[in-house]
Amino acid sequence: METSKKMVSEEELKKYFPDLPSGPLDGYRKKSSFSWRRMKLACDNSTTLKLKHDIWTFMETHPLFQHSDVSIPLDEERHIAVKRMYAVHNENFTPFEKIIEEPRVIQAEAEAIFMFDSSLAVKKSLTFGMFANTIRGSGRPHQYHFAEAVEEGKIGGCFALTEVAHGSNAKGMRTTATYNPEKKQFIMHSADFEAAKFWVGCLGKCATHAIVYAMLVSKGTNHGLHSFIVPIRDPKTLKPFPGVIVGDIGEKIGLNGIDNGFVMFNNYAIPKELALDKFGGVDDSGDYQSPFRDPSKRFGASLGILSGGRVMITSISTNYLQKAIVIAVRYSAVRKQFAAENAVEETPVLEYQQQQIRLLPYLAGTFALRIFCTWFGSVHINMTIDNYAGKQDELSAARGIELHALSSAVKPVCGWLARDGIQNCREACGGHGYLKAAGIGDLRNENDANCTYEGENSLLLQQNSNWLLSVWPKRRELNVAQESPLGSLEFLLNVDDVLKKTCPWKTVEELTDPYNLTQMYKWLTAYMLKTTYEKVSKLKSDGADNLQAKNDSQSYNAVALSVIYGENYILNHFYKTAISFEDEACKKVLLKLVSLYGAFLLEKHMATLYIGGYFTLDQGLHLREGVLRLCAQVAPEAVALSDTLAPPDFCIKSVLGMSDGEAYKHLQNRVMTYPGAMTRPEWWRDVVYWDSYIPSKL
Ligand SMILES: Cc1cc2nc3c(=O)[nH]c(=O)nc-3n(C[C@H](O)[C@H](O)[C@H](O)COP(=O)(O)OP(=O)(O)OC[C@H]3O[C@@H](n4cnc5c(N)ncnc54)[C@H](O)[C@@H]3O)c2cc1C
Structure with a gap:
């Protein structure tokens, strides 16, 4: 990744990201202290930048990918999503050789497509x-043809x-x-x-085919949940097979494609060969066989495949937040309300403290998450490739367990930060933010x-x-390098000493220093684990069972x-990436973002810092002051930071958030051209002559 970063020349960056149109955002763009293009290398390298550029160019010029300005019926929404899916699939942007060369292309492709339509x-x-990953992960070679058929x-x-x-x-x-040994079939x-x-x-x-999880019953015994490849519809006609009742659950509050x-x-009935039985299943006569003696381990192994979904969702949440924050920051920079005394012009709302605190910590958070998810995705992809290739080292098992645990924590952390951030973006855009054409409402729902x-x-x-609680009693003997290859348990190093300390930092500057913030988080994580463990132990000693x-x-x-x-993990990862970033101007801004993200999060846990006795004096007040000062320092950089995060305008598709900053012109154009906006409705008589269908009581 480092090499790819160095190799990206200014010309190449300009080729993929030409100058942005001049307009009302110029003032803020001039105020920024770094190159918004070079900052892209915090999350991308030359291969992923090129790939995204190729995908966006393909979409922008393809008739299937033209947006409709009006809502379309449900069936049409699904229809167009299918056609687009096959069009993208057909391009094969990430062939196997490319993935082996640079595993990050998988996530980069997903990001590019997400930026267009989730x-x-x-x-x-x-x-x-x-579908294919589950078959390759839980199935056996005679089933791989299903994975190939789906890929084709x-x-x-x-x-x-x-x-x-x-x-x-x-x-x-x-x-x-239920297994039938005479016919060698499972009856679903x-x-x-x-x-x-x-x-x-x-x-x-x-x-046409589903991976179905069902209770495997053989010779009268229920062996628990197992997965099966189940034919649902005829691939030539899409008609369901007899014995299958299948349908659509209807309109949702988002993701209706x-x-x-x-x-x-x-x-x-399905043939026995369709059982995905790598981790356990029945032999021809119906006797149960499994490489795992403990059924819960077999179950865990077969569901382990779900970690990949969680890893992906951390990135998906970030994509939504990324688009929303770009729209809200650009609009806040051009939306002017009220003027300072004696000022000639009104003030951009981005200058107001409350607007800053509602947006800028989430802008910092978007960078933290984007950088983390890029790395996290590549860890998972590398593990999957090694797994398929049968390549295991002595840390593979520990890495798998830690990835599972970490993904279970960061999926909520990212999803909730995106949820809160997007809602703030919506409100920060005022009334216009509530227009569908602003684009934020759909992001929120999705x-x-x-x-x-x-x-x-x-x-x-x-x-x-549960995993962290199982680690706490062995903290003193823990070999972090061996048992935590991803480093998420580093906070347990010298933990008993760490917990004896109080916060040594007193000034605003010290309390918002990025390194100091990682140390405060170390204490906080350790304290939460210790006190949670003690609470569970106390309840058990008072007679409660484990559950x-x-x-x-x-x-x-x-x-x-x-x-x-x-x-804690995301903050540390953000800090390490920022401190080693080679472009000095970008690095300075990134470290400010680390401070803002860390201080903003820590402030939310302030009660615990005081309850645990770590904060003793005015630290809480200074921390809050620090968040506000950081917001003010990040504000002049905010538009350029949004330019770094922004996909092309045809993906943003928000009247408020286009790169030219001409929010009112786009709004006018949308409203004036909206079908029927200025025509009399066909039902105008029901307005004027309402008493023709409602008996009057007046
Ligand atoms: C858009 C969308 C797409 C989906 N796609 C798929 C798909 O492709 N395939 C598929 O199989 N599924 C899919 N799902 C289903 C999804 O995976 C489940 O909805 C999800 O796992 C949550 O399960 P649940 O609905 O049973 O919630 P529940 O488990 O019923 O949870 C309801 C509430 O109870 C709480 N709760 C439950 N147990 C406890 C407990 N022990 N302690 C404390 N609180 C508890 C939960 O926290 C939650 O607040 C999809 C869902 C959505 C919304």
């Missing part, structure tokens, strides 16, 4: 990625785990796959609607799903805290612990 990106990843576009895949009555509690699911059955698979992306209209569906099975799918956020945090004790330690303890652990 339904398209999610649909593509569900249809091709998740001959069949369409989906992933069916959730049921109507059970989602998070996967062990409670009731779809059954849904006892009732509550056992129907539900919410399954791409199943509503399109998928995706046909989420339900399916029920009525004693539907990010919303990230808080729930691929693991409900609060429940994911439980998975993470009850953990349940009664969630709020204010385990949940906060896991959020802080995730934030």
Whole structure:
């Protein structure tokens, strides 16, 4: 990555990112102290920049990718998403050789598509990625032809785990796959609607095959949840096979290009070879065989594939926030309200303190998340490639466990930061922000799903805290290098000494120094783990069983612990990236963003810093003062930072957030050309002669 950064010349950067149009944003752009193009190398390299540029050029010039200014009916939305998906798939932007050369292209491709349309990106990843990855991860070589067929576009895949009555509690699911040894078949059955698979992306209209999770029953014994490749529709006609009742669950509050569906099975037989039984299954006679003796380990291994989805969602959330913050910052720089005394001109709203604190910490957060997610995605992709190639080193197992735990914490951290940030962006754009044409409302609704799918956020945090709690008693013997290859447990180094200390920093400057902030977070993470562990232990010694004790330690303890652990990791990663960034001007600004992100987050945990006795004096006041000062310092850089984050205008597609800053001109154009905006409605008589259909009581 370092080499790629150095190799990117100014000319190359300019080729991909030409000068932005001159206009009302010029003033702020001139105030910035760094190159917005070079700053892109904090998250991209020459290969990923070129790839994104190629994808955007392809879309911008392709008739299928032209936007409609008006809302389109549900069926049309799904139709266009499918056509776009196959058009992108057909281009094969990331062939296997390219992935091996630079694994980051996978995520870069997803980011480029997301910036255009999230339904398209999610649909593509569900249809091709998740289906094929599950088969390669949990299946055996005789099943790989399904992965190849989906990649060639001959069949369409989906992933069916959730049921109507059970989602998070996967062990409670009731779809059954009963083995018949005479016919060497599994009989798939849904006892009732509550056992129907539900919410399954791409199943509503399109998928021909599903990965279905069902209880495997053989010789009268239920062996728990297993996955199967289940043919749903005839790939030539898209008609469901007899025994399969399949349909669309209808309009959602976002992501309507995706046909989420339900399916029920009525004693539907599939051949035995369709069981994904790498981690366990029945032999021909129906006896159960598994490489794992402990069924919970088998279950964990077969669901381990879901880490990839979580890693991806951290990045997806960031994409939404990234677009929203660009729109809100650009608009805040050109929206002027009220004037200072004796001033000739009104003041851009970006200059107001409250506007700054609602936007700029999230701008800093977007950089923190973008940098983290880029790295996190590449860790996961490298692990997956090694796994397929059978390449394991002595740290592979520990890395896998840590990745699973870390993804369970950072998915909520990123999803929630995006949720809060996008909402602030919406409000920061005032009334115009509520227009669909502003683009923020759709981002808000679509990010919303990230808080729930691929693991409900609060429940994911439980998975993470359970892991952290299991680590605490062995903290003194812990070999961090061996047991935490990703470094997320570094906060436990010398932890008993760390916890004896109080915060040594007193001034605003010290309290917002980026390195000091990482140290304060170290204390905070350690303190939360220690106190949560003590709470669980106390509940157990008072007679609670393990489940009850953990349940009664969630709020204010385990949940906060896991959020802080995730934030700690992202902050440290951001700091390390910023301090080693080679362009001095960019580095200075990045370190300011580290300070702003860290101080803003820490301020939210201030009560804990005082309760734990770490803050003793006026530190809290100074920390708050620091956040405000940092906001004021970042404000002149904010437009250029947004230019770094922004995709091309045809992806932004917001009347408020275009790169020329001409918000009012775009608004005027949109309103004046909106179909029917200035015509009398056909139903005008129902306005004028309302008493013709409502009997008057006046
Ligand atoms: C847009 C979208 C797309 C989806 N796509 C797919 C797909 O392609 N395939 C698929 O299989 N599924 C899909 N899903 C389903 C999704 O994965 C589930 O909705 C998700 O896992 C949450 O499960 P649930 O709905 O059962 O929530 P529940 O588990 O019922 O949770 C409801 C509430 O109860 C709380 N709760 C539950 N248990 C506990 C506990 N022990 N302690 C404390 N609180 C608890 C939760 O925190 C939550 O607040 C999709 C969902 C959405 C919204």
